[in-house]
Amino acid sequence: MxxxxxxxxxxxxxxxxxxxxxxxxxxxxxxxxxxxxxxxxxxxxxxxxxxxxxxxxxxxxxxxxxVVLGNAYLDSHELRARAAAWADHLAGRVDSAVWVGVLNKPDVLVIHHQFRPGDALQTLETGASLPWNTCALGKAIVAFLPADQREQLLGGELYRVTSVSVDDPLVLKSQLDGVRRTGYALDDQELTLGDAGIAAPVFDRTGLVAGALGLVGPVERLLADDMRRDYAIAVREVARGVSRDLGAPRTAGLSASM
Incomplete structure (x- = not known):
């Protein structure tokens, strides 16, 4: 060094x-x-x-x-390039903002932000760094890491960003087990009060998790009982499409089922 x-x-x-x-x-x-x-x-x-x-x-x-270096990183990032069109499609399909993120231990770096359609004032979050345990993107990624890396993150510092952020490693471990079963992760006002997230993992050509893609929006809308499952299915389908574009094998993440 x-x-x-x-x-x-x-x-x-x-x-x-x-x-x-x-x-x-x-x-x-x-x-x-x-x-x-x-x-x-x-x-x-x-x-x-x-x-x-x-x-x-x-x-x-x-x-x-x-800024020049950061933009060069984003412009050359394969996941961002592959996910951009999919994110735009998903945002239009479900009328919601879409984030794409990668793990930058112990945080998640937002590498792409597709605005919700419409002319409402929105803040670009590309480049934002989020504690992994407080967002759906982070949980979707960490759930599919190798076991030793997952345990390392669970044993590290876990942040509380809002009053409902989950910082108990046992609770988080249970949530990650659920993510591996269903193929998608949720956050319920754990990053921002009033907002929720639904995200699914994206895999690369080696079959390893490369990042995650997900919806971000008002909690009463995304997590409504009559819409949550439809949103989750849409997110998971799009994440699988991005994975295919990255050359992921069909077996990547197939342990998950709705």
Whole structure:
């Protein structure tokens, strides 16, 4: 492991969580290096456009170069490319927003957000990082991970984002068992009060889970007794279509049944 690279990444991560900026001394303390070392790291990252310095406060924040790298990652992501048309179809079919996500342990990164049809004001969530245990996308992915990886996540930090977020590993384990049986996952206001999610896993050509695709919308609509099953079936069908486009074998995830 190259220490300088590790430290540079640590700087970027600290700036990603800072509100809204950090000075050299604060960054040095956070990453455990001397002030001159922190300054050298920041100057190098600044020259590459990955951080920038506020001329008034002399503090640092993330730079525009990261947007270029982030967009390049999204543009080249095969799951996102394969899922875009399917997500658009699903959004129109059920009149709901659709998210596509991948696991970025221990969170889920939203790599595509298809807006709900219509002209209602909506916030683009592409790039959002969500605790895996609080969203249907995360549960759909983790349920189909190899057992050792699943247990590692269950034994890690589990976040409470709302009052009903599930942070009990035994309860989550039971939910994940259910996801493997049914082929889809739910969240009931666990990420955002008033909203729910229904998601299904997507598999790649190796048969491993590559991510998940799901609906996000008002809880009273998505989880209504007379509509929940129809939405779940639609999500699972579309996720299987994306899996086929990724070259997944027909046996991928076939242990699930409604």
């Amino acid at each position: 190259i220490q300088a690279v590790q430290r540079a990444v640590h700087v970027l991560r600290e700036l990603a969580t800072a509100t809204p900026q950090l000075g050299v001394t604060a960054l040095a303390d956070r990453i455990g290096v001397s002030k001159p070392t922190a300054h050298a790291l920041l100057r190098t990252l600044e020259r590459e456009g990955l951080v920038c310095q506020d001329p008034e406060t002399a503090r640092y924040q993330l730079g525009p170069g990261l």
